[in-house]
Amino acid sequence: MNNILSKISHPKQLRALDTTQLTALAYEMREFILDTLSVKPGHLGASLGVVELTIALHYYYNTPEDLLIWDVGHQSYPHKILTGRQQLFDSLRQKNGISGFPSRTESEFDTFGTGHSSTSVSAIVGMATADKINQINRKHIAIIGDASITSGMSLEALNHLGSTDLDVLIILNDNNIGIDDSVGGLKKYFKSLENQTENIFTNFGLNFIGTIDGHNFEELFSAFDKANSIKGPKVLHIKTIKGKGYDLAEIDQVKWHAPGLFNKLTGEISQSKSSTTYQDIFGETLLDLLKNNSKIVAITPAMLTGSSLIKSRNQFPDRVIDVGIAEQHAVTFAAGLATQNTVPYCVIYSTFLQRAYDQVIHDIALQNLHVVFCIDRAGFVGTDGATHHGIFDISFLREVPNMIVSSPRNEKDFRNLLYTAQFTKQPFAIRYPKNEIPLSPDSTYEKIEIGKSEIIFEGNKLAILSTGLISSRIEKIIEQNNLQDKIALIDFPFIKPLDESRLKAISLKYDTILTFEDGIKKGGFGSGVLEFLNSIHYKGNTTINGYPDEFIEHASIKELEEMVGLDDLSILQMILNYL
Numbered sequence: 001m002n003n004i005l006s007k008i009s010h011p012k013q014l015r016a017l018d019t020t021q022l023t024a025l026a027y028e029m030r031e032f033i034l035d036t037l038s039v040k041p042g043h044l045g046a047s048l049g050v051v052e053l054t055i056a057l058h059y060y061y062n063t064p065e066d067l068l069i070w071d072v073g074h075q076s077y078p079h080k081i082l083t084g085r086q087q088l089f090d091s092l093r094q095k096n097g098i099s100g101f102p103s104r105t106e107s108e109f110d111t112f113g114t115g116h117s118s119t120s121v122s123a124i125v126g127m128a129t130a131d132k133i134n135q136i137n138r139k140h141i142a143i144i145g146d147a148s149i150t151s152g153m154s155l156e157a158l159n160h161l162g163s164t165d166l167d168v169l170i171i172l173n174d175n176n177i178g179i180d181d182s183v184g185g186l187k188k189y190f191k192s193l194e195n196q197t198e199n200i201f202t203n204f205g206l207n208f209i210g211t212i213d214g215h216n217f218e219e220l221f222s223a224f225d226k227a228n229s230i231k232g233p234k235v236l237h238i239k240t241i242k243g244k245g246y247d248l249a250e251i252d253q254v255k256w257h258a259p260g261l262f263n264k265l266t267g268e269i270s271q272s273k274s275s276t277t278y279q280d281i282f283g284e285t286l287l288d289l290l291k292n293n294s295k296i297v298a299i300t301p302a303m304l305t306g307s308s309l310i311k312s313r314n315q316f317p318d319r320v321i322d323v324g325i326a327e328q329h330a331v332t333f334a335a336g337l338a339t340q341n342t343v344p345y346c347v348i349y350s351t352f353l354q355r356a357y358d359q360v361i362h363d364i365a366l367q368n369l370h371v372v373f374c375i376d377r378a379g380f381v382g383t384d385g386a387t388h389h390g391i392f393d394i395s396f397l398r399e400v401p402n403m404i405v406s407s408p409r410n411e412k413d414f415r416n417l418l419y420t421a422q423f424t425k426q427p428f429a430i431r432y433p434k435n436e437i438p439l440s441p442d443s444t445y446e447k448i449e450i451g452k453s454e455i456i457f458e459g460n461k462l463a464i465l466s467t468g469l470i471s472s473r474i475e476k477i478i479e480q481n482n483l484q485d486k487i488a489l490i491d492f493p494f495i496k497p498l499d500e501s502r503l504k505a506i507s508l509k510y511d512t513i514l515t516f517e518d519g520i521k522k523g524g525f526g527s528g529v530l531e532f533l534n535s536i537h538y539k540g541n542t543t544i545n546g547y548p549d550e551f552i553e554h555a556s557i558k559e560l561e562e563m564v565g566l567d568d569l570s571i572l573q574m575i576l577n578y579l
């Protein structure tokens with residue numbers, strides 16, 4: 001029974017409670033989150049860990065007037081529940097439902113949209129500076145985790161903040177873990193922070209409060225009192241337990257970061273996955289490559305489990321390196337490795353590679369260094385939504401000189417691309433989606449020719465050119481509807497370099513060309529095709545199909561494909577319309 005929680009639709013009602021009721025409210029909150037997330041999957045561990053902190057913040061401060069920013073935002077569920085979204089909570093991360101991350105369009109309490117980590121300190125410093133200019137007097141608070149605070153951007157912002165007199169409170173929520181074990185010296189250092197009055201934060205010019213128990217209301221309120229009494233910027237160090245209040249989540253924090261569907265009573269996590277994914281094939285192939293080429297080094301910026309690197313790391317701990325939440329460093333680290341006779345495979349989610357664009361250009365491409373980018377979660381990622389879809393990488397990599405950009409449509413091509421990439425002497429990107437992979441009968445490796453396309457069908461009415469998984473989907477659609485005689489389907493594993501001789505031949509044979517890709521249309525594969533066709537003065541019709549020029553919210557991948565007209569039925573209808 002949610003006796004207390006169910007009556008709270010705004011923090012004002014929370015503030016009317018007696019402090020003695022807050023522990024019971026925290027209990028109700030955890031039950032509510034567990035009940036919902038067991039059937040509507042999301043980020044569980046981080047949210048369970050900040051229940052008391054969230055209640056205390058909204059109880060003590062005058063939100064939304066006072067400004068709160070949640071770094072990453074995957075721990076913002078208790079915040080959403082207390083700020084008018086309790087009734088909507090079971091729509092979390094579903095189509096047309098509330099987002100899994102704070103979003104300015106969703107609520108006035110979400111003062112800053114997050115999803116990518118380590119932005120909160122910069123953003124709160126910006127807000128406090130604006131308030132100073134506008135002579136607005138209120139509190140500015142950012143909550144950031146022990147892994148996220150180690151990222152370069154956070155440290156840059158703390159360094160800046162220390163040089164100001166801004167009324168900003170940074171709460172370091174230290175649970176001693178990221179998604180996987182957090183990395184590096186600061187993790188150890190934070191353990192020794194307790195009661196150190198002179199420390200890294202004071203050296204930055206910030207006041208320091210702590211260390212306190214972040215699950216204890218009395219300690220939280222007295223720390224907030226202390227923060228209020230201190231003028232200028234300050235850091236409060238709190239210790240919490242990720243997964244707090246649900247034993248299994250406390251014990252296996254990696255598994256329960258985002259467990260998927262589970263049975264709340266037994267703790268059994270559903271094994272929803274029955275088919276083989278790109279991620280499975282990547283994990284297997286990388287392990288083979290590491291075994292067979294001692295020069296290969298795999299790098300991940302804090303996504304060891306998500307990137308299927310656990311097995312490889314266990315077998316090759318010196319050649320599978322987690323650098324922490326540090327995408328920019330990961331890329332330039334790879335560049336350094338590449339200069340010294342090793343072959344770095346930089347394994348990175350498409351959305352997080354965005355943060356390291358300058359490093360891709362300046363440190364790798366400009367020097368034509370042999371770094372292999374294994375770009376996971378390319379295309380729609382589903383319920384994580386707009387902050388996490390990997391839809392820009394084709395466009396932003398295709399324009400970079402020296403870069404090979406590829407996308408495999410099936411297991412055979414994926415294995416062969418990963419295998420071939422170790423031999424090329426230039427940057428090589430292989431992008432692949434969070435999805436099931438069409439399997440191949442054998443798992444041998446073959447060196448493939450860079451830039452070569454493949455004819456799948458050679459029908460005579462119209463030509464479809466596509467890249468990545470969508471090629472296999474179109475192949476199936478054509479087969480199922482017996483359209484092989486009418487349609488030419490050509491797969492381009494290489495988006496760059498484009499197979500121009502094939503394009504020329506196609507342009508001479510077909511009046512209508514359709515292109516398909518799982519990324520934004522603008523500047524993508526289709527644009528590359530169009531640029532070439534234009535250069536040879538092609539007179540036929542060309543239609544580019546991909547994602548529209550807009551940010552696309554959360555829903556299942558299938559629903560998102562329907563929304564942008566790239567589900568199987570829509571593709572079939574489009575083809576039939578053209579015939």
Ligand SMILES: Cc1ncc(C[n+]2csc(CCOP(=O)(O)OP(=O)(O)O)c2C)c(N)n1
Nearest residue numbers: 046115116117145146147148177178179302
């Ligand atoms: C730029 C960026 N890189 C990677 C991620 C993936 N990611 C999300 S949460 C997380 C770990 C965060 O750890 P911490 O800050 O300690 O928060 P906790 O989950 O422990 O509460 C990572 C690596 C991300 N969201 N953004």
Ligand SMILES: CC(=O)[C@@H](O)[C@H](O)COP(=O)(O)O
Nearest residue numbers: 072074115179258306377384
């Ligand atoms: C919050 C965050 O950025 C990660 O937890 C992300 O949701 C991971 O995505 P995958 O579940 O696809 O690994």
Ligand SMILES: [Mg+2]
Nearest residue numbers: 145146177178
């Ligand atoms: Mg943490």
